[in-house]
Amino acid sequence: MVKRALAIVLILITGYWLANALAQVPFGADKMLVGKYYLENVKDQTGAVNAVTAVVVNYRGLDTLGEVTVLFIAATGVAALLWRKKRERTAKSEGSVVLQTGSRLLLPFIMLFGAYIFIHGHLTPGGGFPGGATIATAFLMLYLAFREYEIPHKVFEPLEGLAGMSYVIVGLIGLAIGGYFLFDWIWQTWQLGHDNIGKLFSAGFIPIIYTLIGLKVGTELTGIVDNMVKEPKEGGQ
């Protein structure tokens, strides 16, 4: 009781303190320092119509590479924590006909929509991370509907590594051509797609990197799901 009351008082004090600090910032005032530069130059410098994508992949690409690394470490960590030699699915009952047929019919559509999200990253909201998560959802659905289902590991893990490596290689090519890591060589050096800004084939390496991120995130989250739903075989620790 005392503990709970103390916790509530502490939260109220912290909340008041934060609200007080925020009250110093006038609402609606123009606070953009770097933002203006991004909005004014995004089309010429990157070719992307979606300014968020341009910032995430192009201007601050190193952060995205870090994010991808964090996700990779998370997936590896889960795999390391749950590692056993013999592991199998432990679901007791099969899904009904309705669930199984439904998930089989939905699978290609979910995957297509995930691909749609990541290839249109430079034009519409979304990008590699939402697209990859959508694709992982399709596999999660298969895991939930079928008792025996398992992803083809021989394809998934190499694909995951390959996508991550390709991201770094794209960055390294930029380093060789333009002088710094993740320099957008397709847009700045090759000048590819300069005449169709706003259409699909534009924005330099953003669609390529987002395709790689989409593949990586999709396979990675699926791998995490795969690790989490399997349990050690009885007596097979």
Add this chain to the structure above:
Amino acid sequence: MEKASKISRYLYTVIVLFVIWLFLTSSLDPQELTIGLLFSIIIGALTYEVFTERGLANLHPRRIAYAIAYIPYFLWAMIMANLDVAYRVLHPKRPINPGIVECKTVLKNNAGKLALANSITLTPGTITLDVKGDRYFIHWIDVKDASVEGASDNITRPFEKFLKVIFE
């Protein structure tokens, strides 16, 4: 039911995916079409084995015509169902007589069974609880006939005349 050839199933998946892509992008820009076709081909190759059993035979004109005719028929049934439930909710005496009935279906195809189960759930106060073989277990808000034959006449029969052509 025997499976169609791999090529037929693959082509069918690619066609369906490409049509969905056209609706998604709602643009006929050649760039969109190229990428859409590429993705349809890749995703089709990955998923056609789970997606379809009968392949191109699904695109028989008779089946498509029945499928298009089924849409307004089903929407009308759905509107009437929702008005019926609204009536039951608003009526002061609440005329409900709920129960679980068993129905039989003549459909043998899994996709057909899925369509029937979903159609039942979305229409006149009925919800599909489980499907086992050719038996449907249905929760009915107003049980008029508890026998298997009678319930089938009331619940599954009206949809089956369409679904049988579309999926069998």
